[in-house]
Amino acid sequence: MPEEYNYDLVVVGGGPAGSSAAFAAAKNGIKVALIEKENSIAETVRTSGVTWIESIKEFGIPDDCYNPIKNFSFVSPNNEVTIKDSIATAAVLDVRKTYRWLAHEAEGEGADIFLKISINEVIKNENNDIIGVSGTGPNGKITFNSKIVIDATGFTSTISKAMGFVTQWKRFGAGAEYEATVENADPDTWWLMVGQEYTPAGYAWIFPLGNNIVRIGVGVGKPESDVDPTQRLKEIIDKQLGPIKKLGKITPIEFHYGLIPNDGLSRKTVFNNLILVGDSAGQANPLVLEGIRYAIKFGRVAGKVASDAIKNKKTDKDALYPYEEEWRNAIESKINSAGKVQDRWIGLSDKEWDKELDIINELKTDEFLDFIKADFGLSNMLKLAMNHPKLAVRQLFNLVKGK
Ligand SMILES: Cc1cc2nc3c(=O)[nH]c(=O)nc-3n(C[C@H](O)[C@H](O)[C@H](O)COP(=O)(O)OP(=O)(O)OC[C@H]3O[C@@H](n4cnc5c(N)ncnc54)[C@H](O)[C@@H]3O)c2cc1C
Numbered sequence: 001m002p003e004e005y006n007y008d009l010v011v012v013g014g015g016p017a018g019s020s021a022a023f024a025a026a027k028n029g030i031k032v033a034l035i036e037k038e039n040s041i042a043e044t045v046r047t048s049g050v051t052w053i054e055s056i057k058e059f060g061i062p063d064d065c066y067n068p069i070k071n072f073s074f075v076s077p078n079n080e081v082t083i084k085d086s087i088a089t090a091a092v093l094d095v096r097k098t099y100r101w102l103a104h105e106a107e108g109e110g111a112d113i114f115l116k117i118s119i120n121e122v123i124k125n126e127n128n129d130i131i132g133v134s135g136t137g138p139n140g141k142i143t144f145n146s147k148i149v150i151d152a153t154g155f156t157s158t159i160s161k162a163m164g165f166v167t168q169w170k171r172f173g174a175g176a177e178y179e180a181t182v183e184n185a186d187p188d189t190w191w192l193m194v195g196q197e198y199t200p201a202g203y204a205w206i207f208p209l210g211n212n213i214v215r216i217g218v219g220v221g222k223p224e225s226d227v228d229p230t231q232r233l234k235e236i237i238d239k240q241l242g243p244i245k246k247l248g249k250i251t252p253i254e255f256h257y258g259l260i261p262n263d264g265l266s267r268k269t270v271f272n273n274l275i276l277v278g279d280s281a282g283q284a285n286p287l288v289l290e291g292i293r294y295a296i297k298f299g300r301v302a303g304k305v306a307s308d309a310i311k312n313k314k315t316d317k318d319a320l321y322p323y324e325e326e327w328r329n330a331i332e333s334k335i336n337s338a339g340k341v342q343d344r345w346i347g348l349s350d351k352e353w354d355k356e357l358d359i360i361n362e363l364k365t366d367e368f369l370d371f372i373k374a375d376f377g378l379s380n381m382l383k384l385a386m387n388h389p390k391l392a393v394r395q396l397f398n399l400v401k402g403k
Pocket residue numbers: 012013014015016017018035036037038042046047048049050051117118119120152153154155156158173174175176257258259260277278279280283284289290291292293295
């Protein structure tokens with residue numbers, strides 16, 4: 001007999017977006033299933049896990065889930081800058097611990113977690129609206145009927161694709177990294193490495209986790225470059241390029257690989273009985289391709305809006321629109337501004353990168369942080385574009401604000 005379940009809300013994908021949506025919805029008193037295809041939450045890590053302390057505190061992520069970062073170093077072929085802060089503002093997450101904590105929080109509010117179930121089909125009513133999903137698990141076929149489905153499957157956007165609402169992302173980042181033990185690592189400092197030798201479109205990184213463990217990675221923009229990030233990662237480690245040399249002997253612990261959308265905020269994210277959140281919605285800061293804090297923040301918004309809609313017995317796209325409105329108001333203009341900087345960065349030659357680092361070096365710490373977080377407030381941008389003593393900085397911020 002095929003297994004069949006009835007839930008108010010089904011969340012497909014146990015990443016940060018899915019667990020956060022399940023948490024907020026279950027907290028609001030409805031019956032929630034969170035479905036993950038792997039054997040455990042975060043079995044496979046596909047991210048470098050950098051985020052911001054401000055967001056960590058907002059979400060209540062425990063202190064033992066991250067390593068704080070104070071200093072931000074950049075290296076280009078012939079330049080190097082370090083922006084220092086007196087307190088830690090960034091963090092490198094223990095990804096597995098954090099994602100499992102998020103799922104545990106959802107479970108604590110009463111969400112049922114189903115593991116080892118890969119969802120591959122949608123169930124529709126006579127109006128072609130989604131009313132459930134089905135897939136395969138350890139006991140064969142399994143079906144979940146629900147009033148709303150949240151697509152939190154990440155890059156693949158399995159549910160939205162099965163509904164015919166989206167196609168594969170055209171522009172995206174591909175990243176490969178080793179988590180490794182090294183001889184020397186400054187736990188307070190991250191490194192971003194730019195220029196052709198590191199990667200032709202994107203950046204390479206060293207993110208410390210403390211205890212002489214680091215994540216060393218390479219990201220490559222697609223379709224701009226056909227370089228394979230895994231191959232390039234091996235090459236830059238073999239050549240001991242730039243700050244990699246300072247790490248001494250590198251002993252890999254684990255390999256990570258992943259894809260992140262970089263198509264801007266092009267997708268509609270609410271349909272009748274369906275919400276897209278996290279990477280399936282394209283919610284990523286294009287400057288450094290970070291999406292974890294958006295996945296958690298807007299996952300929670302999605303869960304709250306979906307559960308309110310279910311309680312009000314109205315689950316069409318208009319009832320779910322407050323979710324889209326909230327996240328667009330929060331990040332749309334910032335992501336669009338960041339996209340302009342990214343377009344500029346993708347085209348820089350090695351020499352131009354050397355100069356770009358000089359511009360970055362002109363920013364005060366808080367200006368730099370707003371910049372790299374894509375936290376562009378209009379008044380801040382106007383101030384920098386009009387009043388900064390350096391012409392190059394004024395030009396950069398003129399570009400960001402779109403003049
Ligand atoms: C190389 C790389 C480095 C990155 N570094 C950073 C960084 O430093 N900081 C940052 O903030 N962001 C980073 N990102 C982006 C970040 O990882 C994503 O934005 C974030 O993971 C999005 O969360 P999500 O929950 O939407 O998707 P995911 O984390 O991808 O979670 C989706 C989940 O759904 C499950 N799933 C998928 N399909 C199905 C199915 N059919 N049935 C059941 N389950 C399914 C998957 O197994 C997975 O657990 C990076 C991305 C890459 C690729």
